[in-house]
Amino acid sequence: MPELPFTLDQLRILKAIAAQGSFKKAADILYVTQPAVSLQIQNLEKQLEITIFDRGGRKALLTEAGRLLLEYCERILNQCDEACKAIEDLNSLKGGTLVIGASQTTGTYLMPRMIGLFRQKYPEVSVQLQVHSTRRTGWSVANGQIDLAIIGGQLPADLENLLQVIPYATDELALVLPSKHQLSNKKELLKEDLYKLNFVTLDSQSTTRKVVDKLLQDSGLEIQRLKIEMELNSLEAIKNAVQSGLGASFLPVVSIERELAAGTIHKAFLADLEVKRELKLITNPSRYTSRASEVFKKNILPQFASLESPLRKI
Amino acid sequence: MPELPFTLDQLRILKAIAAQGSFKKAADILYVTQPAVSLQIQNLEKQLEITIFDRGGRKALLTEAGRLLLEYCERILNQCDEACKAIEDLNSLKGGTLVIGASQTTGTYLMPRMIGLFRQKYPEVSVQLQVHSTRRTGWSVANGQIDLAIIGGQLPADLENLLQVIPYATDELALVLPSKHQLSNKKELLKEDLYKLNFVTLDSQSTTRKVVDKLLQDSGLEIQRLKIEMELNSLEAIKNAVQSGLGASFLPVVSIERELAAGTIHKAFLADLEVKRELKLITNPSRYTSRASEVFKKNILPQFASLESPLRKI
DNA sequence: AGTCTCCATAAATTTTGATTATTCAAATAA
């Protein structure tokens, strides 16, 4: 090994002697014996081919070379201390960054609240939210660019068994109607009623749209028979469309909390159909898990397991 | 020993792995085996209670904590390199400071030339000249404030055996007369002639004055009989006084080179009297000797052993 | 001078780190 001319221990000893003015006192402070100190300094002097201390009288005094070395020594040891502090902060969640992935829907309506709670508890950990498609989010988790992610859709098969997927909450995809729609008065709607509606939907590429389609199909609905008035690429746009009476839609309840409360959108009750999807936490078990990530998973997520209560509280 | 959480070797390994992206390649570069690298990183991770590398695939990737540590690592290792360079420079006389002591006379007339020669050879070593009394100069050498000194007088007895005193040149204290003085025409002067002269001398506290008095007394002169016209505290002032015809004086030849050459001062030849003093180099043998100091003593000083030739050359 | 401190030195022990050999896991190739 191409050796370094000195060790951190030697620098620590050098600093101690310079501060104490004595080999013996330095040894006491460092909890070693005096010969240990002497030998290390001798090694240091041999390696660097300099004399560091004048051991003339009762006090050990720095030579010119010694003073020069001490300057660097202080700087180096300070950097070491800083490094330790930074690492400690990271370990105690007083620093660092947590990178969270989410799809458009969860990223917009759910994550801000989760992140808010996390930041409230660990204000010194910065959180970065990355909103991507489910597919891309999955890959980012796989290659470590994202610590953890919340998704509502289905992962590609190859990622399914590479990542850890933990369902943690159920998100209802509610059938919503314009408040003044005629069917809004009916207590219960049946599948058959759906064929009478005009739908405003997300564009067919979106994860949420795919999920809705699949769920409806799985429950025996002929989705080809559904009339699609228009396709929009934003939930907010759809909400506005519904509120304007342009049609009905299946929307995640998390996204229409305010509108339901305000009564500007009507949520219908479907007697013979439940459209629900699992919200899942995905992580990469084969990768390093940061403390922040652990804590998020263990302490923050459970508070959102039932989507109703915590959201209402806010 | 209250241990440091890491060693410089570990940091070097960390840096190498980060650069190479592989434990094995890092091991090759550092000329050690792969297990050595693995072990050290494991120790590091254990000490700091963090995971530094993700060893998932064929590449070793830094975790967040690893990246954080690497930043400090780079800074620390850079400081180490700088320290080494600074020390090397000091050893190769490409840096550092040489502190030289001298009395008024040598400091004024001799040292500038010596220092000039030294600086010509080692331009990167800065030289500091401290002009003090012989006594104070001696003490400064004793306690290390001055690396070496040139003195012309006698050290206090207690310092004599504490310091190394090396005579290296003879400085003649020449009897000088105004050029137009009547005795300037005589080829040789005798002791008796001195009693006829009016003297302009240094004040009685000065080292050079004491030396002259002692030398004259030792050679049998009755110094009380010498007529002292005035006492001045500066050699330059005395030279001016002599040139102005106010009187004679004993002056170090090194201080009147120019005036002799210009013929504005006359140097008399004393047939039965030689007034010479030893110029001595003093150092502190019990103290660390800097490289610059060594070189000055070994290479520069000998060139001034005969005061005539090197001075003339300039 | 005598005593006390402090540093240097020597020998022995302990600790640490490195190496060889092997196993394990993942990625590449057939």
Place this chain on the structure above:
DNA sequence: TTATTTGAATAATCAAAATTTATGGAGACT
């Protein structure tokens, strides 16, 4: 898929380095 290769972890052995105990010597203070 299986086989091969590459890289990292592990275990046991071995070498080297640091620490300790014990001791000697040189200044400094009384």
